[in-house]
Amino acid sequence: MEQSTVSKKSGYVSIIGKPNVGKSTLLNRLIGVKIAAMSPKPQTTRHRILGILTRENAQILFLDTPGIITKPKHELHKRMLKNAVDSAQEADVILFMTDPYGPDELDNYVIELLKDIKKPVICAINKVDAVEKTGLLPLIETYNKMYPFKEIFPISVTMGINIEELLDAIVKYLPEGEFYYPEDATTDKNERFMVEEIIREKLYNLYGEEIPYATAVKVDEFIEKDERHGGVDYIRVIIYVEKESQKPIIIGKGGLKIKKLGTYARKEIEAFLGRKVFLELWVKVHEKWRKDRQFLDRLSV
Ligand SMILES: Nc1nc2c(ncn2[C@@H]2O[C@H](COP(=O)(O)OP(=O)(O)OP(=O)(O)O)[C@@H](O)[C@H]2O)c(=O)[nH]1
Ligand SMILES: [Mg+2]
Incomplete structure (x- = not known):
């Protein structure tokens, strides 16, 4: 041979x-x-x-x-x-x-x-x-x-x-060498990161100038094939804002804005995962999170 x-x-x-x-x-x-x-x-x-x-x-x-x-x-x-x-x-x-x-x-x-x-x-x-x-x-x-x-x-x-x-x-200009990853690999980031990134993208695209910068997104719970939700994945996500006054902006009149965010995000998450999900979004205030080292550690920034 x-x-x-x-x-x-x-x-x-x-x-x-x-x-x-x-x-x-x-x-x-x-x-x-x-x-x-x-x-x-x-x-x-x-x-x-x-x-x-x-x-x-x-x-x-x-x-x-x-x-x-x-x-x-x-x-x-x-x-x-x-x-x-x-x-x-x-x-x-x-x-x-x-x-x-x-x-x-x-x-x-x-x-x-x-x-x-x-x-x-x-x-x-x-x-x-x-x-x-x-x-x-x-x-x-x-x-x-x-x-x-x-x-x-x-x-x-x-x-x-x-x-x-x-x-x-x-x-x-690449050096010679064996592959580091399997040939079908696309990223080192996990599904939780992808969910957070998809929601962050929707925040950047759906909200006005300042809001996206004041938000952080964290998956709080991710249960695959959750029996409590008809066997689909259950994902609870927290959207952190910096001030109380930003909460109603995220939620919108009658909750319409956050509903739109949730629908867009869910569709994309489902396409990415290739399965149905039940997405739950919560908005919480974490004052000055952009200056909070421990909080940023938890976001892995
Ligand atoms: N006209 C045009 N717009 C583009 C092109 N490539 C990207 N854009 C737009 O440029 C904008 C910024 O794209 P991103 O990919 O988010 O830019 P980035 O460099 O990653 O930005 P940061 O993450 O903020 O550093 C988006 O609105 C894109 O649609 C291109 O080839 N032509
Ligand atoms: Mg970028």
Whole structure:
């Protein structure tokens, strides 16, 4: 029997950039499953989220990270920033992601961080579907002068522009090695995390400016095939807010708003789990939770 001489590649790729450039959208598209919350509001992602993509001879371990900000205001911000920077430090390759509206102060800040980390960095300028093509070459030239990127790609995650090309480039810079995870694995996060992330995404998309930032979501109880609920999964979730006055906003007139949130979330949770669930949402006040280290530990932020 002839022995295969094709070597395998495997490694971590940290997706780093300012908030709202489409990092989570890219992760979800590449993995083909929604594992990270996405929203038009900046600072949606709070955790480091692993997405596993296995191709014929390569396993790419993508790390989605919170958008980088310069002035952390509280412990939650500090941890979000740490999650991002740690992930870049642990990675084999860094994917610096931005949008075509910069470079701005935040892009500069991220690039300064990259200079200290000294890893191969690929640059992806996302959302090129939203701008005139004529501006792209000068923009690429600008980024080229800011940092010795291995390669620069104008991409559109939502329109699927240059995504395959970007992937091929990433694989080029991955180290050789055996796969870390089974070929059908998609993430290291468990079902509880997914439920929390789905509900957080709905909060970011259904509520006004300040509310999503003041909320935290925690699965309190998760019973598979619960006899008390006709044999479907029972999931009780607590939505924490910072002030009493935020509770009625979450609940809405006659409970309509939270009902909508629950319906949207439940449908998506059921699609993700592939089974029916009974979802119960509770709203509780936990004052200044964004500054409470123990509380943040419990959220694994
Ligand atoms: N026009 C356009 N919009 C996009 C594209 N990719 C993502 N978006 C939008 O950009 C917004 C932010 O996307 P996210 O994936 O949540 O961004 P992020 O970088 O993960 O943001 P943080 O988690 O806050 O750091 C969403 O409204 C997306 O729909 C794209 O290729 N083109
Ligand atoms: Mg994100």
